[in-house]
Amino acid sequence: DVKVTQSSRYLVKRTGEKVFLECVQDMDHENMFWYRQDPGLGLRLIYFSYDVKMKEKGDIPEGYSVSREKKERFSLILESASTNQTSMYLCAHRVGQGRTGELFFGEGSRLTVL
Amino acid sequence: AQSVTQLGSHVSVSEGALVLLRCNYSSSVPPYLFWYVQYPNQGLQLLLKYTSAATLVKGINGFEAEFKKSETSFHLTKPSAHMSDAAEYFCAVRVNSGGSNYKLTFGKGTLLTVNP
Numbered sequence: 001d002v003k004v005t006q007s008s009r010y011l012v013k014r015t016g017e018k019v020f021l022e023c024v025q026d027m028d029h030e031n032m033f034w035y036r037q038d039p040g041l042g043l044r045l046i047y048f049s050y051d052v053k054m055k056e057k058g059d060i061p062e063g064y065s066v067s068r069e070k071k072e073r074f075s076l077i078l079e080s081a082s083t084n085q086t087s088m089y090l091c092a093h094r095v096g097q098g099r100t101g102e103l104f105f106g107e108g109s110r111l112t113v114l
Numbered sequence: 115a116q117s118v119t120q121l122g123s124h125v126s127v128s129e130g131a132l133v134l135l136r137c138n139y140s141s142s143v144p145p146y147l148f149w150y151v152q153y154p155n156q157g158l159q160l161l162l163k164y165t166s167a168a169t170l171v172k173g174i175n176g177f178e179a180e181f182k183k184s185e186t187s188f189h190l191t192k193p194s195a196h197m198s199d200a201a202e203y204f205c206a207v208r209v210n211s212g213g214s215n216y217k218l219t220f221g222k223g224t225l226l227t228v229n230p
Contacts, residue, residue, distance in 0.1 A: 004157075031216050040123065042204060042222035043158075058217070090157055094216045099208070100165035102148055103218055105157035 004106035006091050012112045019078040021109050026034030027035045031094035032074040033060075034066065035040055035102060036087045043090065049074055116141045118205045120221035127206040128229050131225035133177075135224050138185065146208035148218065149179055149186045153201045161203075164188060175199070200228045 007022035031050050035043040045058030046064040055066050063085060067075045078085055088110050092103040121136040139145055146165055162173025169181045178191045182230040190203060202225045206218040
């Protein structure tokens, strides 16, 4: 079975803390993604990666960075958490062949910044 | 730029009634389109996808969607709603950014409520 594991389902952090959200996939896939989900806004792409050490900004990268040192692991980093980063964070990787492949999502990490 | 618009942030139906969730896309090239479902406190699960092979696409749980180029639509339907269909539904379009990028752009979601 395809699997995407997000390290924490629920986190509570304080303003200014550094936050790591980790995502691991077990299928040796190249393309991985971080989205954030907010009520009424749907999913918005933060960063994506198409290979080890390769990354590109999505639509809302400000305040975030990412790391991809190994193919199976894609980490989202909040250098200095702020209250407006309270959200649900979803990791995904692409499955299927060619341009028709879809994204497979993890269960999400709900972050609260106080 | 490619985008999708979901009409109606909240749809309420009775159990056994037709479900119709609307999605319109904007794309200058033939798009790849997807419908996802999200149950409470879970990630997104793929319902179905359009990849140009057939305009009527059947998915899981009895859902289907029809690609209509003339209307730039990809509406999701199910003939008879079940209580277990209550969830949030997202339409998405693949952004044709070339190379090895496979970004999806999502709509804002439609929350489906099923009344007994």
